[in-house]
Amino acid sequence: IGYAELLLLKDLDDDTKKKIKKINTEALRAANIVKNLQTFARQDRYEKEYVDINRIIENAIDTKGHEFASNNIQVVKELEKNMPWTMGDALHLQYAFLAIIGNAIHAMEEISNRRVFAVKAKLITAGDKLEGVRISDQISKKVIRVSFNDNGVSIPEDIIGKIFDPFFTTKPVGKGAGLGLSAAYGIIKEHNGVIYAESKEGVGTTITVELPVKT
Secondary structure, three states: HHHHHHHHHHOOOOOHHHHHHHHHHHHHHHHHHHHHHHHHOOOOOOEEEEEEEHHHHHHHHHHHHHHHHHOOEEEEEOOOOOOEEEEOOHHHHHHHHHHHHHHHHHHOOOOOOOOOEEEEEEOOOOOOOOOOOOOHHHHHOOOEEEEEOOOOOOOOOOOOHHOOOOOOOOOOOOOOOHHHHHHHHHHHHHHHOOOEEEEEEEOOEEEEEEEEEOO
16 A cells, blocks of 8 residues: 555556556555454454543544535434443444444435435433333443434345344445444444344434443
């Protein structure tokens, strides 16, 4: 990657530059696959500290800002204020959220009507109604629930249970290695959380992350 980028700084003809850009693009894709594999295999070191989940969500959305804009996707945020901080690895959590967001953008690329991506973050406590919360021993814990919703192409019922499996993908060859969501699954599990998906034809898909609040 480094040598390709250095070559692109030189005064080369257009055909050569085009080929070098292709090398650089594929090298970056390969590097991303390796990173996904390392994350999925939990070879990455987790450095947990008190983190602000809302800030991590905002950073992930900002990172994908260009893709949202270029695909004419409206972003709707509903983040509960004064959310308690919890123990976690900010970089890994952001990586998990980026994988989920990237999947949502891909689903919306295939529709021609209005594209909307919505993210909600809410604190659920033992005194609240806890229907749908999937974290074990939920009654005695505070749970941060983050839901990512897109109105793109839905996930068929027969495969929705497989989307977090490593190497499973519905994308064409060259578009994805099927590691993004499986890596996200591993990261959330490492944080003692849960991640699950719900999808309905004509409505879209919601991927929900639930993380326990640890003080």
